[in-house]
Amino acid sequence: MPEAELERRFDPRIVAFFCNWCTYTAADLAGISRMEYPPGVRIVRLMCSGRVDPQFVLAAFRHGADGVLIGGCHPGDCHYQEGNYKARRRFELLRMLLRDMGIEGERLRLEWISASEGDKVARVCNEMTEQIRALGPLRLRAAPPRAGRPSAREAAGEGAGEPVVEEPVGEAAR
Numbered sequence: 091m092p093e094a095e096l097e098r099r100f101d102p103r104i105v106a107f108f109c110n111w112c113t114y115t116a117a118d119l120a121g122i123s124r125m126e127y128p129p130g131v132r133i134v135r136l137m138c139s140g141r142v143d144p145q146f147v148l149a150a151f152r153h154g155a156d157g158v159l160i161g162g163c164h165p166g167d168c169h170y171q172e173g174n175y176k177a178r179r180r181f182e183l184l185r186m187l188l189r190d191m192g193i194e195g196e197r198l199r200l201e202w203i204s205a206s207e208g209d210k211v212a213r214v215c216n217e218m219t220e221q222i223r224a225l226g227p228l229r230l231r232a233a234p235p236r237a238g239r240p241s242a243r244e245a246a247g248e249g250a251g252e253p254v255v256e257e258p259v260g261e262a263a264r
């Protein structure tokens with residue numbers, strides 16, 4: 091690939107919340123097996139996919155992630171019985187919320203990956219990186235200051251600079 095093109099290439103930042111018992115172990119296996127996946131995927135290890143609080147996802151986007159990947163044990167294999175079912179319910183709601191905010195649903199992905207599926211970790215990370223690259227960077231901007239008297243929260247310095255979506259993009263614009 092020519093050097094100028096390489097410089098222009100957008101390398102998506104993806105925050106991956108992986109459950110300790112399955113997907114994180116699979117990511118470890120992928121590393122040990124020398125399978126390649128993009129360095130823009132940053133893994134956060136949690137004990138269970140059910141521990142992924144929706145606020146973690148929103149915070150990841152607010153702090154510059156272009157995509158968020160959640161990985162957990164296959165249905166029926168969760169070490170905490172139903173954590174992955176909880177994750178699946180939250181995922182559906184979060185996707186709707188993101189669409190309402192003008193963020194494409196494809197920027198959030200949920201995958202079941204068992205400890206032996208190192209190859210699947212690499213495939214999903216590569217696929218998602220390409221998908222997000224096609225969408226382009228996520229553009230959030232700080233909320234404009236409101237006219238009039240500041241609220242007590244604003245006066246205390248809270249809530250300033252919270253992101254709003256610059257403009258609807260992709261399917262959200264339709």
Ligand code: FES
Binds near residue numbers: 110111167169173
């Ligand atoms: S322990 Fe892996 S999803 Fe719950």
